[in-house]
Amino acid sequence: MAVQIPFRREFSFEYGRLETVAPGLRRIVARNPSAFTFKGTGTYVVGTGEVAVIDPGPDLPEHIDALLGSLAGERVTHILITHTHRDHSPAAAAVKAATGAPTYGFGPHAGGRRGETAVEEGGDWDFMPDVTVRDGDTIDGPGWRFEAVHTPGHTSNHLCFALADSGVLFSGDHVMGWSTSVIAPPDGDMAAYMASLDKLLRRDDRIYWPTHGPAITEPKPHVRAFIAHRREREAGILECLAGGIDRIDAIVDRLYVGIAPGLHRAAGRSVLAHLLDLIGRGVVASNGPATTEARYRLTRS
Secondary structure (H helix, E strand, O other): OOOOOOOOOOOOOOOOOOEEEEOOEEEEEOOOOEOOOEOOOEEEEEOOOEEEEEOOOOOOHHHHHHHHHHOOOOEEEEEEOOOOEOOOOOOHHHHHHHHOOOEEEOOOOOOOOOOOOOOOOOEOOOOOOOEEOOOOOEEEEOOEEEEEEEOOOOOOOOEEEEEOOOOEEEEEOOOOOOOOOOOOOOOOOHHHHHHHHHHHHOOOOOEEEEOOOOOEOOHHHHHHHHHHHHHHHHHHHHHHHHOOOOEHHHHHHHHOOOOOHHHHHHHHHHHHHHHHHHHHOOOEEEOOOOOOOOEEEEOOO
16 A cells, blocks of 8 residues: 655745744745745744844845745844755845855755756755754753754755744655655765654654755654655665666656656666665665666675
8 A cells, every 4th residue: 555645735925925834933935936946945034133044045036035025124143054955045145145144054065076967956056054953962052052963965065943941843845745855875874864753753743844845743743654655666666677667767667657758867876875885784786886877686686
């Protein structure tokens, strides 16, 4: 039986408008909808008067102007970055230039090479945080405190931010409200992603605000469903290998029935991420370097 993931598709918003979504929390959605961003990047503003901005978003003048215009009369004191994909961090430069607020993040982008064709939104190679944040570090502001939760997997530098004494976790792309995350090697790592999901299960957060999609109001069942989905996908890959289907393209054709052509490459990278994890666990081997063109086999029945 296929795993049922409890996505909530409804998502009420208006482009260019900073809307209150919870007490002390506002969100503005960038006009960058795609197969990987859902309706667009949700930039969050925490606090009033003196505020923190989480994931300022893509380098779209319309979005940046709307964000800064909506915050006229308030002071941005912190800019927090969950990770360095181009739909999350590039606008930080403009927001910092306009406000003087420092940026906080795990570090620069680490995946692949500058200029290579991206599977999804691609890396922001220009971002370097003013303040480097590690797992468990706290970030204090006027009336709020964040705890950084390092959640590698989607990217190696992915952070979630927990708002102290609120039960709120800003989950970035690690756990989204409309889809599972793309795990695309070399920076995407399936073993790390699964460990990071387990890490969130050990926490007591009550609501997730992801950068794409609606709030996740039952986070633990949601995360458990993500884990089950990945285990189901892994089982499907192993079944393919047992049946002699040993190339990633053929595995995608078997497991992702009806997938849109534009998502085929991303599905292939996800399968590769699973295979690299299985190779690391000694379950699968390849006929050379583990790439999307290699052939794979089980090492044991």
